[in-house]
Amino acid sequence: ALESVRLKDYDVGPFIGLLMTILCGAVFFLVQVREYYWNSYSIADSVYGSVFYLLTGFHGAHVVVGTIWLMVSMARLWRGEFSSQRHFGFEACIWYWHFVDVVWVSLWFVVYVWFGGWLYMWWFKMWDGDIY
Numbered sequence: 001a002l003e004s005v006r007l008k009d010y011d012v013g014p015f016i017g018l019l020m021t022i023l024c025g026a027v028f029f030l031v032q033v034r035e036y037y038w039n040s041y042s043i044a045d046s047v048y049g050s051v052f053y054l055l056t057g058f059h060g061a062h063v064v065v066g067t068i069w070l071m072v073s074m075a076r077l078w079r080g081e082f083s084s085q086r087h088f089g090f091e092a093c094i095w096y097w098h099f100v101d102v103v104w105v106s107l108w109f110v111v112y113v114w115f116g117g118w119l120y121m122w123w124f125k126m127w128d129g130d131i132y
Helices: 002-006 013-038 047-078 088-114 118-126
Strands: none
Touching: 002 013, 002 088, 013 047, 047 088
């Protein structure tokens, strides 16, 4: 979407890109809500539950803020407020989303791979149960 704006394509390219990103943000949030509903633990069950809900909850809040920002950017694009030379608000939105993406990759590794069992079980099997 940003590249389309830079190339002076204000018709189809940026709208498709923004719409797809907004849909991805909404789907991510809905999957997270579903996961929270079906989890077998709560924020009060253990340290893992507390850390899990704190980290993924803050990330989910940032996804919601980013999705709203994308919708505002789409409205501004529709109104013709961005051009190939003047689009800093849109570019800042894209930078924000890249930050949210990088944070998600880190969170996924920490929460789901390391603390969630894959890496832990590998470590546990490697040391025959003596993990300390």
